[in-house]
Amino acid sequence: xxxxxxxxxxxxxxxxxxxxxxxxxxxxxxxxxxxxxxxxxxxxxxxxxxxxxxxxxxxxxxxxxxxxxxxxxxxxxxxxxxxxxxxxxxxxxxxxxxxxxxxxxxxxxxxxxxxxxxxxxxxxxxxxxxxxxxxxxxxxxxxxxxxxxxxxxxxxxxxxxxxxxxxxxxxxxxxxxxxxxxxxxxxxxxxxxxxxxxxxxxxxxxxxx
Numbered sequence: 001x002x003x004x005x006x007x008x009x010x011x012x013x014x015x016x017x018x019x020x021x022x023x024x025x026x027x028x029x030x031x032x033x034x035x036x037x038x039x040x041x042x043x044x045x046x047x048x049x050x051x052x053x054x055x056x057x058x059x060x061x062x063x064x065x066x067x068x069x070x071x072x073x074x075x076x077x078x079x080x081x082x083x084x085x086x087x088x089x090x091x092x093x094x095x096x097x098x099x100x101x102x103x104x105x106x107x108x109x110x111x112x113x114x115x116x117x118x119x120x121x122x123x124x125x126x127x128x129x130x131x132x133x134x135x136x137x138x139x140x141x142x143x144x145x146x147x148x149x150x151x152x153x154x155x156x157x158x159x160x161x162x163x164x165x166x167x168x169x170x171x172x173x174x175x176x177x178x179x180x181x182x183x184x185x186x187x188x189x190x191x192x193x194x195x196x197x198x199x200x201x202x203x204x205x206x207x208x209x
Contacts, residue, residue, distance in 0.1 A: 084117030
């Protein structure tokens with residue numbers, strides 16, 4: 001799966017094989033053995049169409065570009081990025097396009113350690129449109145803190161628990177809010193999973209493992 005994706009490679013892929021491919025490529029990144037690619041050749045090869053295998057819902061954090069930390073090439077994956085890797089109707093619509101129309105087999109909700117958005121939710125930050133975004137993370141903060149919606153971000157262990165809880169909540173939200181994706185998951189055509197990237201090690205912890 002490390003070459004440019006084609007209609008054939010996408011058709012032959014399964015949710016399980018795509019997730020295994022992502023696990024392997026992510027470890028390759030963390031070990032410093034990334035794939036050598038001819039980017040200009042990939043630009044030309046994908047100009048006429050795309051057959052991606054995965055889609056990411058990830059944080060906008062500059063240290064966690066999903067295509068890089070999963071050692072992916074052009075045309076391999078979609079990436080929807082929001083602070084705190086939260087979803088709204090536009091992101092859900094994008095994922096429905098990615099899965100139902102474009103043929104993606106796996107959706108990965110990717111959080112990361114020491115997430116600034118999660119810390120902001122822990123601190124009860126209010127700032128313009130950010131206020132509403134952080135409100136989507138508050139349930140995870142409450143889960144992590146035993147019911148306190150604004151426990152503060154000084155406790156690193158609490159923040160990390162909230163990061164994991166938020167990823168799990170977003171995975172659940174995707175399936176519950178999109179009948180399109182729920183149907184694809186129910187028929188085994190798509191998998192939606194959660195993962196957390198460690199800023200210090202460059203490794204991903206998969207929540208389904």
